[in-house]
Amino acid sequence: xxxxxxxxxxxxxxxxxxxxxxxxxxxxxxxxxxxxxxxxxxxxxxxxxxxxxxxxxxxxxxxxxxxxxxxxxxxxxxxxxxxxxxxxxxxxxxxxxxxxxxxxxxxxxxxxxxxxxxxxxxxxxxxxxxxxxxxxxxxxxxxxxxxxxxxxxxxxxxxxxxxxxxxxxxxxxxxxxxxxxxxxxxxxxxxxxxxxxxxxxxxxxxxxxxxxxxxxxxxxxxxxxxxxxxxxxxxxxxxxxxxxxxxxxxxxxxxxxxxxxxxxxxxxxxxxxxxxxxxxxxxxxxxxxxxxxxxxxxxxxxxxxxxxxxxxxxxxxxxxxxxxxxxxxxxxxxxxxxxx
Amino acid sequence: xxxxxxxxxxxxxxxxxxxxxxxxxxxxxxxxxxxxxxxxxxxxxxxxxxxxxxxxxxxxxxxxxxxxxxxxxxxxxxxxxxxxxxxxxxxxxxxxxxxxxxxxxxxxxxxxxxxxxxxxxxxxxxxxxxxxxxxxxxxxxxxxxxxxxxxxxxxxxxxxxxxxxxxxxxxxxxxxxxxxxxxxxxxxxxxxxxxxxxxxxxxxxxxxxxxxxxxxxxxxxxxxxxxxxxxxxxxxxxxxxxxxxxxxxxxxxxxxxxxxxxxxxxxxxxxxxxxxxxxxxxxxxxxxxxxxxxxxxxxxxxxxxxxxxxxxxxxxxxxxxxxxxxxxxxxxxxxxxxxx
DNA sequence: CTGTTAGCGCGTTCAG
DNA sequence: CTGAACGCGCTAACAG
Numbered sequence: 001x002x003x004x005x006x007x008x009x010x011x012x013x014x015x016x017x018x019x020x021x022x023x024x025x026x027x028x029x030x031x032x033x034x035x036x037x038x039x040x041x042x043x044x045x046x047x048x049x050x051x052x053x054x055x056x057x058x059x060x061x062x063x064x065x066x067x068x069x070x071x072x073x074x075x076x077x078x079x080x081x082x083x084x085x086x087x088x089x090x091x092x093x094x095x096x097x098x099x100x101x102x103x104x105x106x107x108x109x110x111x112x113x114x115x116x117x118x119x120x121x122x123x124x125x126x127x128x129x130x131x132x133x134x135x136x137x138x139x140x141x142x143x144x145x146x147x148x149x150x151x152x153x154x155x156x157x158x159x160x161x162x163x164x165x166x167x168x169x170x171x172x173x174x175x176x177x178x179x180x181x182x183x184x185x186x187x188x189x190x191x192x193x194x195x196x197x198x199x200x201x202x203x204x205x206x207x208x209x210x211x212x213x214x215x216x217x218x219x220x221x222x223x224x225x226x227x228x229x230x231x232x233x234x235x236x237x238x239x240x241x242x243x244x245x246x247x248x249x250x251x252x253x254x255x256x257x258x259x260x261x262x263x264x265x266x267x268x269x270x271x272x273x274x275x276x277x278x279x280x281x282x283x284x285x286x287x288x289x290x291x292x293x294x295x296x297x298x299x300x301x302x303x304x305x306x307x308x309x310x311x312x313x314x315x316x317x318x319x320x321x322x323x324x325x326x327x328x329x330x331x332x333x334x335x336x337x338x339x340x
Numbered sequence: 341x342x343x344x345x346x347x348x349x350x351x352x353x354x355x356x357x358x359x360x361x362x363x364x365x366x367x368x369x370x371x372x373x374x375x376x377x378x379x380x381x382x383x384x385x386x387x388x389x390x391x392x393x394x395x396x397x398x399x400x401x402x403x404x405x406x407x408x409x410x411x412x413x414x415x416x417x418x419x420x421x422x423x424x425x426x427x428x429x430x431x432x433x434x435x436x437x438x439x440x441x442x443x444x445x446x447x448x449x450x451x452x453x454x455x456x457x458x459x460x461x462x463x464x465x466x467x468x469x470x471x472x473x474x475x476x477x478x479x480x481x482x483x484x485x486x487x488x489x490x491x492x493x494x495x496x497x498x499x500x501x502x503x504x505x506x507x508x509x510x511x512x513x514x515x516x517x518x519x520x521x522x523x524x525x526x527x528x529x530x531x532x533x534x535x536x537x538x539x540x541x542x543x544x545x546x547x548x549x550x551x552x553x554x555x556x557x558x559x560x561x562x563x564x565x566x567x568x569x570x571x572x573x574x575x576x577x578x579x580x581x582x583x584x585x586x587x588x589x590x591x592x593x594x595x596x597x598x599x600x601x602x603x604x605x606x607x608x609x610x611x612x613x614x615x616x617x618x619x620x621x622x623x624x625x626x627x628x629x630x631x632x633x634x635x636x637x638x639x640x641x642x643x644x645x646x647x648x649x650x651x652x653x654x655x656x657x658x659x660x661x662x663x664x665x666x667x668x669x670x671x672x673x674x675x676x677x678x679x680x
Numbered sequence: 681c682t683g684t685t686a687g688c689g690c691g692t693t694c695a696g
Numbered sequence: 697c698t699g700a701a702c703g704c705g706c707t708a709a710c711a712g
Binding site: 353354355356357360368369370373392394395396397 | 697698699700703704705706
């Protein structure tokens with residue numbers, strides 16, 4: 001493969017000159033030479049070796065992103081914002097799927113550090129795990145020591161820049177709305193228990209019910225994976241335990257879609273007999289039947305802000321941005337039926 | 341940042357020994373020394389610089405994937421297969437979104453080459469563009485010359501290993517089925533015109549209609565972006581031009597979902613007045629109302645096969661695998677109404 | 681303006 | 697089994 005030295009030889013100039021032409025912010029090379037060099041570059045299909053370049057301290061064009069799963073629409077929307085900001089900064093994004101495995105997540109941070117990405121965004125709620133948080137904090141500190149910068153999306157137990165959606169407040173608003181509609185028998189299709197996202201949403205919802213003196217016994221909170229099928233499975237279990245619920249809160253939209261599918265299969269009318277609400281407001285919420293009530297999280301914005309933080313010049317101060325969420329009522333929620 | 345030399349100093353050994361411990365396929369280092377070294381590595385949170393490593397010819401643990409857009413469920417499913425095979429091979433996947441911009445796609449190939457990923461999967465149909473194909477062929481050849489390997493998903497005009505779904509055959513099967521249901525007035529919600537995927541699906545559908553002596557005038561083929569909104573927009577234009585169609589074929593599922601939304605908004609019953617079909621069989625097809633008829637493309641399998649090809653030891657032979665597709669009829673298609 | 685020189689951090693010879 | 701020395705491809709300092 002062609003190297004800078006090859007190009008220099010072919011153009012009859014020194015390596016340094018070729019380097020100047022290629023990186024040439026300044027017009028420090030004669031037009032005649034410059035033309036000869038560019039010609040040689042084209043003929044040889046020369047691409048400067050990014051590794052050699054990074055080795056001498058030049059910055060990498062890449063930034064890194066670690067998400068749980070890009071096939072999850074939540075992260076897909078976040079990616080859109082990330083990509084927009086990165087593009088504007090002339091950076092290329094490399095994405096890594098951790099599939100919620102802490103070990104893989106750490107391995108990816110190491111990989112991206114090894115690749116010397118200057119900026120790193122960690123999307124996806126944090127984990128309530130002391131050991132993991134410590135390990136991650138160490139990695140992030142190492143990255144910072146190398147002149148890089150990491151930004152988290154969601155609440156984490158790791159010190160670092162972060163953009164945090166108001167999960168608790170959104171869930172509380174939803175809870176209040178359902179209570180106002182007369183619901184008293186609630187069920188929650190919950191997410192993985194150790195995620196801060198799960199905890200915050202659950203806590204907000206609980207607090208709204210508590211305001212009205214309504215309890216939410218733990219058998220009414222059924223955990224599952226944050227996916228459509230996870231939601232379906234949890235909904236089945238919930239209906240076995242509490243067949244008389246009139247409102248189901250799924251902790252994210254794909255789970256809510258799974259809940260709708262199960263209710264339809266059982267012949268329970270939504271929202272006639274049971275109301276259903278999700279969280280996030282992913283695009284599909286408008287296309288299911290009935291259209292899904294949910295809490296809008298400005299996902300694209302979240303991604304854009306986090307990328308901007310990660311791309312900002314390093315500094316000692318920790319920047320944390322809190323982002324509001326918004327209740328969106330559609331047709332899947334309605335006043336509670338007289339009785340079930 | 342900690343370097344290999346730092347680790348060596350701390351452990352009281354030579355850099356070469358540290359290197360051997362880290363890459364140590366062989367047991368060429370005493371257990372005692374090895375332990376000292378690993379201890380130092382941990383304390384310093386040392387991560388070998390991937391750039392320096394790549395520079396001396398070692399392989400990276402990373403493999404690269406370039407897709408149009410991971411937020412498209414089609415690619416998300418493909419990613420699942422890719423990730424599975426990569427994980428089994430102990431490789432980490434870095435994903436790049438080209439957003440269908442040829443220039444960005446080429447830039448990513450260069451970036452990944454520069455990062456010395458040994459294996460590269462290019463997902464997403466090819467482009468009918470001579471210049472682009474040539475440029476890409478050059479990049480892929482350069483990658484091969486460096487000992488790497490690229491595999492394409494979909495039909496491309498670039499010589500290389502590939503996994504190709506039977507787009508044409510699937511569309512033909514769908515066309516025949518609709519004809520058999522008595523449909524005669526067709527409309528197509530089409531994709532970006534220069535993609536081979538668009539062309540192949542369109543061609544297959546056309547050929548099925550032609551068998552029955554039915555023409556498909558070009559004003560009945562309305563192009564749009566391969567997204568839900570692109571489909572909605574194209575459907576609106578189609579309905580203006582040809583208000584009496586009884587069957588709409590959207591060239592992928594998200595577009596079909598957009599079509600359903602528009603038809604619902606206009607009060608046209610599906611499938612009572614208009615039948616709708618998509619392509620790919622992404623998960624959401626089961627959750628829209630009515631459930632969507634489509635052509636199943638084994639996306640996960642596509643990804644897995646392509647990754648396996650890219651990971652296979654280099655060889656001179658070109659391997660191309662053709663993968664069948666399968667017609668899936670659900671509730672969005674039905675016999676043609678008597679008249680409209 | 682251009683060429684020469686000296687590393688960046690690592691793996692890999694080659695001696696010991 | 698271990699250490700010393702070299703060079704991967706490039707950019708940055710310094711001369712000229």
